[in-house]
Each structure stands twice: as structure tokens, then as C-alpha cells.
Amino acid sequence: MTRGPATTLIHHPYRAPEGWEAVPVPVAKASTVLFKDTADLHKPRPRDGLTYRYGLHGTPTSYTLAARLATLEHAEYCLLVPSGLAAVTLPSLAILRPGDEVLVPDNVYGQNRYLTESWLPQWGVTHRFYDPLTVPELRDNTKLVWLEAAGSITLEFPDLLGTLAACRARGVTTALDNTWGAGLAFNGFEPAPDTHPGLGADIVMQALTKYPSGGADVLMGSVCTRDRALHDRLNHAHEHLGYGLGQNDVEMVLRGLPTMPLRYEAQDRVTRQLASWMAGRPEVAKVFHPALPGSPGHQHWLAVGGKAAACLFSVVFKPTYSARQVDAFVDALQLFGIGYSWAGPMSLAVPYDMSRSRNLPLPFEGRTLVRFAIGLEDAADLRADIEQALQVLA
Structure with missing residues (x-):
């Protein structure tokens, strides 16, 4: 059957041979991901960073970046989001419910302050700002405590060890903004071999816009965890919020990581x-x-x-x-x-x-x-x- 030029260009039989290997990670861009057949289409796919369903949820390029960032942060799981602000927003939206309370340091990043004061109250979530140099008072309805090290603009360094220990004792989820530390100054999670001791946070996020990119030309964020149940909860919100990435931006962050x-x-x-x-x-x-x-x-x-x-x-x-x-x-x-x-x-x-x-x-x-x-x-x-x-x- 003779095909028209448009059909031939879309359905061209050539495929690049296997065996290509290079230092840069190849850029895989797609919205549509093709399945082998309908059985493959209907097969359940875990959100494990190893299977593909739709470009919004990940390509080989973004999965590679997520894996490298998880290693950097001593985490097990990493979700990529389109900005540092999105990385701040995701934990609060995924965890908090009406009647819950969130605690936020008074020197917090301004957009997290705005989210806490202006948006969360509309959904029945209360909040308190605390002195970052002290351990905050935890109440029965305190469900999330944010920490920022160092604090935005005034750069006070919080009592991470004391606050995280108090929250662990009460079973309160903690989220650490580690943009300043960049995964290099300290380990936000549990101790890892051959590194300085970990802190014991539940969630560690970064604005990849800053150090991982390094070029002042990319907007992106990451949210890392070690607990699978918490990761699944974050991932559920991540998918339904439609947090997608441009793979050329992912490529630029991958390029910035080694330096x-x-x-x-x-x-x-x-x-x-x-x-x-x-x-x-x-x-x-x-x-x-x-x-x-x-x-x-x-x-x-x-x-x-x-x-x-x-x-x-x-x-x-x-x-x-x-x-x-x-x-x-x-x-x-x-x-x-x-x-x-x-x-x-x-x-x-x-x-x-x-x-x-x-x-x-x-x-x-x-x-x-x-x-x-x-x-x-x-x-x-x-x-x-x-x-x-x-x-x-x-």
C-alpha cells in the first residue's frame, strides 16, 4: 500500500541501533507513550520510575534526574515539579486536611508564607508561625511542621535537631526546605554510610532552580522521601495537580549536577x-x-x-x-x-x-x-x- 508523505514521516520504520553510549543523558521528550498492544495498555503500572504511561508522569530523562537527586539527598524516592514553589506547595496540599494545623518558621520563604496565610485557611487548615531558633509547641492537631535551613532572607539557622526530634516523638510529619544546603551541607534524612549523621526529616525539598541548575535559567523543584507510603501520598497529589516538566529543562539540570x-x-x-x-x-x-x-x-x-x-x-x-x-x-x-x-x-x-x-x-x-x-x-x-x-x- 502506497502511503502519503505525512504518513510515511510519522510511521517511518527506521529505529536507531542499540549500543549508543555517551556522557550526556539522552533527552526523551513525549506526551504520548506507545504501548506494544492492548494487553500492554491494560496492564497495571506501578509509579516506580521504571515504567512509562504518559509523558506527564516521566520519561527516561526525568527518571534519571530523579534517581540522581534521590542519591544526593540520601533518599529513596524523588518527585520532580516545575518550580521550587511547586515543591513547597506539594507537601502541604498532599498532607493537610480540614481541621489540621501546620507550623511554619517565621523566617520562611515568602511564597510558603502566602500559601499558609491565604490559601490553606480556605480549606479549613489552621497555622502558627514559630521562632525558628526554638522548638515549637506541638498540639494534637499539628500534622505538618516546616523547617527552612537557613531561613529565607535573614538566614537564621534553626534548631533542626531539637525540632525534628520533638516531631518524631509525636509522630508529626516534617518537611525541610533544603535549597540552601543543596544536599551537600548536611543530610536531611537518616544517617548514611560514610557521611555525616542524618537529621531524620520526613520530606526534603529543594528549588532545583538554585544550585542544581546553577545557570539562572531553569525553574524546577524536587520533593524527596524515604518512606514509601508517604511517597505514594505525595505522588497521588503530584499526578492530579498535573506537575509536568519540559525535558530540555531536565537536561539542563542534569548538566549542572556534576559541577x-x-x-x-x-x-x-x-x-x-x-x-x-x-x-x-x-x-x-x-x-x-x-x-x-x-x-x-x-x-x-x-x-x-x-x-x-x-x-x-x-x-x-x-x-x-x-x-x-x-x-x-x-x-x-x-x-x-x-x-x-x-x-x-x-x-x-x-x-x-x-x-x-x-x-x-x-x-x-x-x-x-x-x-x-x-x-x-x-x-x-x-x-x-x-x-x-x-x-x-x-
């Missing part, structure tokens, strides 16, 4: 240098960085290993400087872009009015804080840039 430890170490080293230098500047009232003695939660950071730290530090200028002057300082920076996110190649600086984003008293006097995200530029160049920008305060 992540090198980038993390390099940015950590320069960040500590600049944070320590800024702490001694006469214009500065307070520097927040978990590795600096005196920074809130420094002892908690030491308790979980105290070796690695990320590319962030935050600076509070003395109260004599107005918010307008601080904005002028940020505008005067030449090597620091003004923009959100971090862990990319370019350094960033963003001023924040903290009075609008906290429920509990601020850990410093004044309202304005500048968060620095250190990229991959030369340390001396970044220091010189900050020094010249500080002249506007004079």
Missing part, C-alpha cells in the same frame, strides 16, 4: 570572606551568615556538621541610614545584579523591608536589610565593588 559541589565550595569560600569583611565595616550593624559566630543559629549550624554554607549573606545597616540611602547603595553596585533567586554565576543584591514579612519581632533593629547572593566572580572584584558603593552612604 554543583565545585560551585558550592567556591561560592561558599568567597561568601565567607565578604561576610566577615562586611561584619567589620563601620556602616554595618549586623551580618547574618550561619558560619559567622554570633549570627543567629550559628550553634545549630555547628550541631549539624558546621562545614558547608551557601552563597548567601544578609547585611543590616546602622539605623542612621534610611531605606532610601540603602536603595542608593544597591543601585551603586556595578557587579551585583538586582534580582531574585541565587546560586547562579552572577552576584545579586536585593534590599528588603522586613517589617512587612514577619509576624514575630525582627532579630535586629530597623527595617531594611540587603541580601547578597555571591556568584562566581573574583572575590577581590566583588569586595571593591561593595566598597565603592558604600561611598554613597557617606
Whole structure:
């Protein structure tokens, strides 16, 4: 039977021969996944990352990334989602029910705060914000406790060991935002051979937008677990929320993973240098960085290993400087872009009015804080840039 050109192009008999092997993971893109026959179509397929049903649920490319991230986090299971925000949203939507309570640290990522305050109450879920440096009070209806290490913007390092132990004793599910640690600074789960001791969280999520990507060009998130029942519960919500990924984005995160430890170490080293230098500047009232003695939660950071730290530090200028002057300082920076996110190649600086984003008293006097995200530029160049920008305060 003669076929038209469109039919021939779609149903072409050629298949690439087996035996291809290369360093990059091949990019498998599909919405439709083909079955061998109707018996294959009707066969039940477990959600195990080894079988294919529809492109939304995974391809060989995304399954490879999920497996590598699970290894990085010392987890058994990993779900990929299209953003860090989706990785924050998934555990709350999957676990919480009407009448439940969720506890959230007061220094939490702003979008998690908005979800907690504005969306969850519509579904009958109550919440409390707690001081991240202390172990929160758990109640009978407390079903989920969020932890963020270090905290968003102000970078206090929480009492992970104390809070996780208290939650385990009461059977309360815990979710750790490990974007800052990136699976490198500490192990969020149970101890693993030849690594530092684990913490015992139930869920560990990351914004893959940050360190795993490293290029400031991909939005993605991950949600990892070690418990199969909890994974199945998360996966059920994941499927019905329609969390899909573009496989070219997956490819870019896979490409970034091998260099992540090198980038993390390099940015950590320069960040500590600049944070320590800024702490001694006469214009500065307070520097927040978990590795600096005196920074809130420094002892908690030491308790979980105290070796690695990320590319962030935050600076509070003395109260004599107005918010307008601080904005002028940020505008005067030449090597620091003004923009959100971090862990990319370019350094960033963003001023924040903290009075609008906290429920509990601020850990410093004044309202304005500048968060620095250190990229991959030369340390001396970044220091010189900050020094010249500080002249506007004079």
C-alpha cells in the first residue's frame, strides 16, 4: 500500500541501533507513550520510575534526574515539579486536611508564607508561625511542621535537631526546605554510610532552580522521601495537580549536577570572606551568615556538621541610614545584579523591608536589610565593588 508523505514521516520504520553510549543523558521528550498492544495498555503500572504511561508522569530523562537527586539527598524516592514553589506547595496540599494545623518558621520563604496565610485557611487548615531558633509547641492537631535551613532572607539557622526530634516523638510529619544546603551541607534524612549523621526529616525539598541548575535559567523543584507510603501520598497529589516538566529543562539540570559541589565550595569560600569583611565595616550593624559566630543559629549550624554554607549573606545597616540611602547603595553596585533567586554565576543584591514579612519581632533593629547572593566572580572584584558603593552612604 502506497502511503502519503505525512504518513510515511510519522510511521517511518527506521529505529536507531542499540549500543549508543555517551556522557550526556539522552533527552526523551513525549506526551504520548506507545504501548506494544492492548494487553500492554491494560496492564497495571506501578509509579516506580521504571515504567512509562504518559509523558506527564516521566520519561527516561526525568527518571534519571530523579534517581540522581534521590542519591544526593540520601533518599529513596524523588518527585520532580516545575518550580521550587511547586515543591513547597506539594507537601502541604498532599498532607493537610480540614481541621489540621501546620507550623511554619517565621523566617520562611515568602511564597510558603502566602500559601499558609491565604490559601490553606480556605480549606479549613489552621497555622502558627514559630521562632525558628526554638522548638515549637506541638498540639494534637499539628500534622505538618516546616523547617527552612537557613531561613529565607535573614538566614537564621534553626534548631533542626531539637525540632525534628520533638516531631518524631509525636509522630508529626516534617518537611525541610533544603535549597540552601543543596544536599551537600548536611543530610536531611537518616544517617548514611560514610557521611555525616542524618537529621531524620520526613520530606526534603529543594528549588532545583538554585544550585542544581546553577545557570539562572531553569525553574524546577524536587520533593524527596524515604518512606514509601508517604511517597505514594505525595505522588497521588503530584499526578492530579498535573506537575509536568519540559525535558530540555531536565537536561539542563542534569548538566549542572556534576559541577554543583565545585560551585558550592567556591561560592561558599568567597561568601565567607565578604561576610566577615562586611561584619567589620563601620556602616554595618549586623551580618547574618550561619558560619559567622554570633549570627543567629550559628550553634545549630555547628550541631549539624558546621562545614558547608551557601552563597548567601544578609547585611543590616546602622539605623542612621534610611531605606532610601540603602536603595542608593544597591543601585551603586556595578557587579551585583538586582534580582531574585541565587546560586547562579552572577552576584545579586536585593534590599528588603522586613517589617512587612514577619509576624514575630525582627532579630535586629530597623527595617531594611540587603541580601547578597555571591556568584562566581573574583572575590577581590566583588569586595571593591561593595566598597565603592558604600561611598554613597557617606
